[in-house]
Amino acid sequence: MQKTFLVSGLTLLLTSIGSIQNHQPDDVSLAFQEFKKKYQKSYTIPEEIFRRVIFRSNYEKIQAHNSDKTQTYSVDVNQFTDFSQDEFVAIQLSFIPPSGWKPSDEEVIQVGVEPNDSVDWRSKVRVKNQQWCGAGWAFSAVGAVEAFFKIKKNLDYSLSEQYLIDCDRTKNKGCLGGHPDLGIKYIANYGIYSESAYIYAGDRNQVCTQLYGIHKIKNSGVQSIEKTGLKAAIKEYPITVSVDATNWNHYKEGVFNNCNKNINHVVLAVGYDSKGNWIIKNxxxxTWGEQGFMTLKAGDTCGVTQMAFKAI
Structure with a gap:
């Protein structure tokens, strides 16, 4: 699913058609063709002109960023390069913080771990793709439960995000956003099917289906984690964290540090390095980031310490 946001981009489209047709550099044209092929993008003729305008703008920003030697991370063309910034935020980032919640600017010092300690659970987790469904909350919740069983119980499950999207509708809203703690709690209360039994469709309108005779997996519950205790918790197994991912769209590799604390996405914290930088599974x-992972600057970068939960 792709939204076009044609109204907001109409002025840009009309003023840029001539430029794109007559003056677009060859490298951008070639990059756009390679992009369409790699990510299987198909457009109507009017939309292709519109998407080329957006792609060109993003491509030039990517080149400028990577030419800046002061940057601590690099960016690259990926599946989001034909999206405007507004589209990216609207489609991918739909986490809604609890009513009345505000981020804290308090300095956070992690406790319960040794200086220069590190942990890395990347080999124990699966990178999945929410596609064009804003259900990062469900992927984070399921990832936390999978990691709990894998590391604590030595049970390797691939569980169904689609089941959680379809069925956990008390306060969660499927592809329109939700809360990872409620997702983990739902799995503890009602169980969850395997991914192979309840296949991912990335659709917010599917009806909740119970597969009678198919075994469900249950964890015991969910536990909130204090801001100072993230590293100690991650040392046991990965946890859900909520972040401001507004500027994450073209991240490729390196230590990311370009964000505020406007929480709008949920991911899995799967480790930290000896400098305290967080290892994040998105x-x-x-094709995004470091094979689906990100290195996030130490501290409360992107609000990573503000709201965390683990499966138990």
């Missing part, structure tokens, strides 16, 4: 597939 749900945008392996």
């Amino acid at each position: 749900s945008w597939g392996t």
Whole structure:
């Protein structure tokens, strides 16, 4: 699913058609064709002109960023490069913080771990792809439960985000956003099917289906984690964290540090390095970032310490 946001981009489209047709550099034209092929993009003729305008703008920003030697991370063309910034935020980032919640600017010092300690659970987790469904909350919740069983119980499950999207509708809203703690709690109360039994469709309108005779997996519950205790918790197994991912769309590799604390996405914290930088597992597939992962600057970068939960 792709939204076009044609109204907001109409002025840009009309003023840029001539430029794109007559003056677009060859490298951008070639990059756009390679992009369409790699990500299987198909447009109507009017939309292709519109998408080329957006792609060109993003491509030039990517080149400028990577030419800046002061940057601590690099960016690259990926599945989001034909999206405007507004589209990216509207489609991918739909986490809604609890009513009345505000981020804290308090300095956070992690406790319960040794200086220069590190942990890395990347080999124990799966990178999945939420596609065009804003259900990062469900992928984070399921990832936390999968990691709990894998590391604590030595049970390797691939569980169904689609079941959680379809069925956990008390306060969660499927592809329109939700809360990872409620997702983990739902799994503890009602169980969850395997991914192979309840296949991912990325659709917010599916009806909740109970597969009678198919075994469900249950964890015991969910536990909130204090801001100072993230590293100690991650040392046991990965946890859900809520972040401001507004500027994450073209991240490729390196230590990311370009964000505020406007929480709008949920991911899995799967480790930290000896400098305290966080290792993050996202749900945008392996073509994004470091094979689906990100290195996030130490501290409360992107609000990573503000709201965390673990499966128990």
